[in-house]
Amino acid sequence: MLFDVYGENAVYQWIGWIVVFIGLILFNEIARRSKVGGITMFLVVPGLLTAYFIAIAIGASMGAEWALNNPTHLYMNSWFHYWKLYAATAGCIGFMILKYQWGPLGKAHWFKCFPFVIVAFNILIAVVSDFESAIRAWGTTWVSSEGITLYGGWHNVFNGVAGILNIFVMTGWFGIYISKKKQDMLWPDMTWVFIISYDIWNFCYTYNCLPNHSWYCGLALLLAPTVANALWNKGGWIQNRANTLAMWCMFAQCMPIFLDYSQFSVSSVNNPDVNLAVSLLALGANVAALGYVAYRAKKLGRNPYTNEIFVGTRDYDKAMARREDAEQLAA
Numbered sequence: 001m002l003f004d005v006y007g008e009n010a011v012y013q014w015i016g017w018i019v020v021f022i023g024l025i026l027f028n029e030i031a032r033r034s035k036v037g038g039i040t041m042f043l044v045v046p047g048l049l050t051a052y053f054i055a056i057a058i059g060a061s062m063g064a065e066w067a068l069n070n071p072t073h074l075y076m077n078s079w080f081h082y083w084k085l086y087a088a089t090a091g092c093i094g095f096m097i098l099k100y101q102w103g104p105l106g107k108a109h110w111f112k113c114f115p116f117v118i119v120a121f122n123i124l125i126a127v128v129s130d131f132e133s134a135i136r137a138w139g140t141t142w143v144s145s146e147g148i149t150l151y152g153g154w155h156n157v158f159n160g161v162a163g164i165l166n167i168f169v170m171t172g173w174f175g176i177y178i179s180k181k182k183q184d185m186l187w188p189d190m191t192w193v194f195i196i197s198y199d200i201w202n203f204c205y206t207y208n209c210l211p212n213h214s215w216y217c218g219l220a221l222l223l224a225p226t227v228a229n230a231l232w233n234k235g236g237w238i239q240n241r242a243n244t245l246a247m248w249c250m251f252a253q254c255m256p257i258f259l260d261y262s263q264f265s266v267s268s269v270n271n272p273d274v275n276l277a278v279s280l281l282a283l284g285a286n287v288a289a290l291g292y293v294a295y296r297a298k299k300l301g302r303n304p305y306t307n308e309i310f311v312g313t314r315d316y317d318k319a320m321a322r323r324e325d326a327e328q329l330a331a
Helices: 010-033 035-061 071-075 079-100 104-108 110-136 154-167 192-209 214-231 235-255 256-260 274-301 313-318 326-330
Strands: 141-143 149-151
Touching: 010 035, 010 214, 035 071, 035 079, 035 235, 071 235, 071 256, 079 104, 079 110, 104 192, 110 154, 110 192, 110 235, 149 192, 154 192, 154 214, 192 214, 192 274, 214 235, 235 256, 235 313
Parallel strands: none
Antiparallel strands: 141 149
16 A cells, blocks of 8 residues: 555544545635735745744744744755745746736747746646655665655655656747636646646655655646546636645645644555556656657647647647637727
8 A cells, every 4th residue: 555544543634634635625716716816825824934933933033942842944954845945936927927917027929938938847846856766765765854854766866857858848928818717827738748747757756755745746636636636627727736735845844744744644655666666657658658749749740838739639739718708809
């Protein structure tokens, strides 16, 4: 099995998963449906949290007991958590700039490639983390700054390569549109081909490098935007993903006790053989996805990055049906 979700805490662990999954979906809906929701979630709240993090850092440097014993200082102090939080939040802000056409950037054609750039950057953060484990502890273990035992080996290399390939599965970089009512930034060429290969790769990353959090950020967090995209927000997956990721990072950074030291805590089996099997699956999925991108590009005779190559597919057409037409956009 992949996770230790059996025993006296199993009911709490499953309840925790369901609450996180539903909560992410609901908060994403609040953030995407109005400017007030988005501004509050991705400008006001991160601003307040930044002041909180700075206060903790200053207090800890001065030896203040309240800061030294703060859960964020004790358990969420690695470079990865902060980079991921602010990179995800930057993505949310950039997507709102495009969605609401704020300022010159929101109207600039070249800025439409921002979603690709920020997603690629987020993927590379995780790739570096995978390679870090491989370098630190090849064939053995190392203990992260949060006190988590991680294995290093081929599974990190295979999944790191899968992440790099996943960047090139993103196609139609400039094919960014605005939905009716301006609720969503749409990327129609980001179809199930990318979403599935990304979800498998990212789950594997969390499984390799965040074994104490993967139950939530490797399953609930990944499924929330995927379900929304499949059922009612076609073409809006990347916005859903950025929103839920930023929200999760804010919660995890402030509430590590829920994840690691409560009845809701869940760890993976943290077995290098299982890690290797999952990593090979992620690598295979991304090789197949990139092969399909190459096939579509050749079939249509298009550059898959400067042009959209999933034109005519069901997902693409459903997403395009949701976009604002040219006359509305001009108005």
